[in-house]
Amino acid sequence: MATLDQMRDSSWWAASVREAYRFPVLIGWRRALVLVPAALILSLAVTGVHPAGCGLLEAALLVAAVVVAQGALWRVAMPGGQGPALEGRLLAANLLTVLFLTILAALLSFLLLATAYAVASAGLGFDAGRTATWAPAIAGPRRMVAGGVALAGMASWLWAASRVSLAAAATAADRRVRMIDTWTATRGRAWAILAGRLIVAAPALALVVVMLTIAARAPSNLRNGTAAVGTLCVTLLWLPLDTGFVAAAWTRLAPAAP
Numbered sequence: 001m002a003t004l005d006q007m008r009d010s011s012w013w014a015a016s017v018r019e020a021y022r023f024p025v026l027i028g029w030r031r032a033l034v035l036v037p038a039a040l041i042l043s044l045a046v047t048g049v050h051p052a053g054c055g056l057l058e059a060a061l062l063v064a065a066v067v068v069a070q071g072a073l074w075r076v077a078m079p080g081g082q083g084p085a086l087e088g089r090l091l092a093a094n095l096l097t098v099l100f101l102t103i104l105a106a107l108l109s110f111l112l113l114a115t116a117y118a119v120a121s122a123g124l125g126f127d128a129g130r131t132a133t134w135a136p137a138i139a140g141p142r143r144m145v146a147g148g149v150a151l152a153g154m155a156s157w158l159w160a161a162s163r164v165s166l167a168a169a170a171t172a173a174d175r176r177v178r179m180i181d182t183w184t185a186t187r188g189r190a191w192a193i194l195a196g197r198l199i200v201a202a203p204a205l206a207l208v209v210v211m212l213t214i215a216a217r218a219p220s221n222l223r224n225g226t227a228a229v230g231t232l233c234v235t236l237l238w239l240p241l242d243t244g245f246v247a248a249a250w251t252r253l254a255p256a257a258p
Contacts, residue, residue, distance in 0.1 A: 019244055020241050023248075067091050074247070089171045089177050090171060093170075093179055104156075115146060163186045169250035186253065189253065203241070
């Protein structure tokens with residue numbers, strides 16, 4: 001007979017998905033209004049509608065808008081008076097996560113490049129000084145080796161990203177910046193977390209397909225506007241669902257954290 005801990009561990013995923021879809025109702029329309037500025041800035045950034053030469057300002061506004069929206073959502077998802085410093089902690093947690101994943105991506109890219117070089121060097125016509133000869137030299141079984149390493153690298157990056165994807169929830173819940181600590185709580189659950197986030201993102205992904213179809217058929221002078229509206233809708237739909245899933249998952253997995 002399964003123990004209570006085993007039953008809880010096996011049911012956390014489905015319960016987290018269910019709570020994610022209930023979370024937008026919990027937010028309420030008044031709290032949801034704070035997402036609109038973030039969504040508008042995101043839509044402008046995606047479509048490139050900004051004054052020339054304002055790239056840094058736009059990036060700062062984009063980050064600020066996302067952090068403010070995250071703070072509003074996490075105050076609902078993790079009630080308990082996180083204090084005015086919540087947005088700063090979320091920003092720090094996000095930056096640490098991005099830094100970690102960027103370094104990992106660089107290491108994996110270096111590994112892929114080294115593998116491609118090693119495989120190509122055994123092929124015909126390979127010239128180390130001419131990168132144009134690398135791809136033709138990777139043929140037959142060598143191409144399968146290079147492709148396998150690339151797929152393994154991509155899977156490794158997604159796995160690692162899922163292992164630290166609960167950093168925002170841990171930071172909001174514990175009133176301190178936590179990213180590495182979530183590694184223990186997500187042991188053996190990385191792919192389940194990734195699958196859950198994809199499921200709750202399904203409505204937004206479906207909306208992306210619809211808006212891309214509309215934009216492709218729209219007159220050229222309306223395509224930017226269509227893309228902006230699409231990004232606005234996706235942000236308002238995806239952010240609450242994803243936050244709801246991550247919050248519910250951390251609530252159930254937190255006891256496993258140190």
